[in-house]
Amino acid sequence: xxxxxxxxxxxxxxxxxxxxxxxxxxxxxxxxxxxxxxxxxxxxxxxxxxxxxxxxxxxxxxxxxxxxxxxxxxxxxxxxxxxxxxxxxxxxxxxxxxxxxxxxx
Numbered sequence: 001x002x003x004x005x006x007x008x009x010x011x012x013x014x015x016x017x018x019x020x021x022x023x024x025x026x027x028x029x030x031x032x033x034x035x036x037x038x039x040x041x042x043x044x045x046x047x048x049x050x051x052x053x054x055x056x057x058x059x060x061x062x063x064x065x066x067x068x069x070x071x072x073x074x075x076x077x078x079x080x081x082x083x084x085x086x087x088x089x090x091x092x093x094x095x096x097x098x099x100x101x102x103x104x105x
Contacts, residue, residue, distance in 0.1 A: 033057040037064075039089045040082045048074060053101075061095030072098045 011019075037054035044052055051071045055063030066072045075098050083096050 029057045033062060036062060036086060036091055039091065040085050043081060043085055044078070045074070055099060057094070061097050063097050063099045065099055065101050067101055067103075069100055072100050 033054040033056070036057070041049060041052075048071060051067055052075060053065040055065040057063075064075060066075055079096055079098070083093070086096075087093060
């Protein structure tokens with residue numbers, strides 16, 4: 001009788017990240033970045049929403065990622081409003097930065 005090969009035990013990524021303190025903190029920051037983004041998304045100009053992505057949240061601040069300098073320039077004009085929305089939503093104040101993503105492979 002032929003038995004199918006056994007699959008090695010795998011854990012869901014969230015469980016693996018939560019099991020390690022450093023990786024757990026990374027997961028926490030990723031979730032916070034996404035939650036912050038959801039708080040500001042409605043305030044983004046409709047034509048820009050598809051181009052702005054949540055980026056890194058660390059001790060130095062939070063980054064919003066955009067594909068080019070034109071979107072970055074327009075988004076930078078909105079930073080005071082976005083920072084105010086975050087404060088009103090109860091998020092601790094951190095430096096909010098706009099970063100242009102590189103298209104390098």
